[in-house]
Every structure is written in C-alpha cells, then in structure tokens.
Amino acid sequence: DVVMTQSPLSLPVTPGQPASISCRSSQSLVHSDGNIYLSWFQQRPGQSPRRLIYEVSKRDSGVPDRFSGSGSGTDFTLKISRVEAEDFGVYYCMEGTHWPPLTFGGGTKVEIK
Amino acid sequence: QVQLVESGGGVVQPGRSLRVSCVTSGYTFSRYGMHWVRQAPGKGLEWVAVIWFDGSRKYYADSVKGRFIISRDDSKNTLYLQMSSLRVEDTGVYYCVRDRGVVSPEFDYWGQGTLVTVSS
Numbered sequence: 001d002v003v004m005t006q007s008p009l010s011l012p013v014t015p016g017q018p019a020s021i022s023c024r025s026s027q028s029l030v031h032s033d034g035n036i037y038l039s040w041f042q043q044r045p046g047q048s049p050r051r052l053i054y055e056v057s058k059r060d061s062g063v064p065d066r067f068s069g070s071g072s073g074t075d076f077t078l079k080i081s082r083v084e085a086e087d088f089g090v091y092y093c094m095e096g097t098h099w100p101p102l103t104f105g106g107g108t109k110v111e112i113k
Numbered sequence: 114q115v116q117l118v119e120s121g122g123g124v125v126q127p128g129r130s131l132r133v134s135c136v137t138s139g140y141t142f143s144r145y146g147m148h149w150v151r152q153a154p155g156k157g158l159e160w161v162a163v164i165w166f167d168g169s170r171k172y173y174a175d176s177v178k179g180r181f182i183i184s185r186d187d188s189k190n191t192l193y194l195q196m197s198s199l200r201v202e203d204t205g206v207y208y209c210v211r212d213r214g215v216v217s218p219e220f221d222y223w224g225q226g227t228l229v230t231v232s233s
Contacts, residue, residue: 037217041158048208048223049150049158060221092158096217100172102148102160 002026002098006105012113019080021108023093028073037096040069040078044089088112115139115222117209122227125199133227135192135209142190146212149183149194153205199231
C-alpha cells in the first residue's frame with residue numbers, strides 16, 4: 001500500500017502570511033491513464049472535511065484562488081498565498097491512484113502564530 | 114441540495130456489533146459510489162470501505178476486513194456499515210462520503226459523522 005507522509009505536523013502562521021504543506025508518497029502517483037490522483041482536504045475545527053484540490057492542482061468550485069496545489073511523481077505541495085482566519089484547521093492529502101485502499105496523509109495543523 | 118445524514122452511533126462493548134446508517138437526499142443515490150471514512154478522536158482520516166454505485170463491488174481497509182460489511186438500499190437512499198467484533202481501536206467518528214469519480218474517487222459531499230465509542 002502507498003504511504004503518504006505530510007510535513008510539517010504543525011504549522012504556526014501569522015494571518016496574511018503564506019503557508020506551504022508538503023505531501024510525499026512512497027511510490028509514484030502517476031496513473032496508467034497519465035493523470036495523478038492526488039487531492040487535498042481541509043477540515044476546520046468541528047466540521048467534516050471538504051476537498052479543496054484534486055488531480056494535484058485543480059481547485060474545487062468555491063475554493064479561493066489563494067489555495068494552489070503543485071507537484072509531480074511523489075512530491076506534492078499545497079500553498080496558501082495569504083492565510084486568512086477561516087483557513088486555520090487541519091489539511092490532509094489523499095492519493096487515489098493505487099486504490100483500494102485509499103490512503104490519507106497524517107494531516108498538517110495550520111494554526112495561528 | 115445534497116444531504117448525507119449519518120446515524121446509529123453510540124457506546125458499545127468490545128466484541129459486540131453495531132450498524133450505522135447514512136440517509137441521503139437531493140440527488141439520485143443509485144448513480145453514485147459511496148464510502149465510509151472514519152476519524153479516531155484527535156487523529157487523522159482513515160478510509161474504511163467503498164461500495165460501487167450498483168453494489169457490484171465492495172472493498173475494505175485491512176483493519177476492518179472480515180468484520181465490517183458495507184451495503185446499500187437504493188429504495189431507501191441509504192448506505193449502511195455493519196460492524197462486528199468491534200475493538201477499542203474502532204472508536205471514532207464515521208463519515209459517509211459521496212463519490213462522483215469514474216477512475217479515481219472524488220469525494221464531493223460528506224456527512225456530519227456519527228460517533229462510535231467502543232468501550233467496556
């Protein structure tokens with residue numbers, strides 16, 4: 001099974017400053033169809049998760065453009081250009097190339113500095 | 114609008130069984146695959162199981178294989194997770210999730226979750 005490793009575990013950020021989260025997979029996430037099925041989810045305190053990014057860099061409807069995803073192969077990054085108050089919470093990456101099983105990263109908590 | 118509402122959680126002793134449900138509305142249930150994802154208290158997300166839109170395929174995480182059964186009743190727009198031989202480590206919030214993907218899962222709607230506590 002693929003192992004997804006996120007870093008850092010915790011990310012203190014001053015509102016208005018950028019944030020960057022890393023996600024590494026134990027094997028390449030390039031699917032046989034050429035796509036990379038790597039998604040990012042946000043979970044605000046007390047809420048269910050919601051997807052922000054799919055296929056590495058495609059933003060879901062309604063997701064602010066301050067969120068961006070990038071990467072290839074085994075290394076992926078979620079960036080928030082300027083963190084706002086509503087962005088604090090836990091972020092998870094998930095790979096959907098080599099499923100089942102589906103695998104999530106361990107999570108990165110973005111918190112107020 | 115699309116809604117997924119889980120129920121059936123509660124406190125259960127180790128070794129016992131419990132069934133959680135997810136009633137859906139606002140879309141054609143029979144056209145979508147469905148998943149269960151759980152989250153232990155203060156921990157991350159763990160995928161549990163999937164059922165194909167037509168019920169033809171089911172897959173499970175190794176941690177629950179042989180103990181949990183995912184099923185669906187399209188006439189009731191409802192997804193189920195029958196959990197047996199429960200362990201303390203099965204404790205957590207169980208979310209049902211809609212999958213609109215074709216090649217790979219695309220989680221577009223999540224329920225609010227139902228808490229299952231396995232404790233003596």
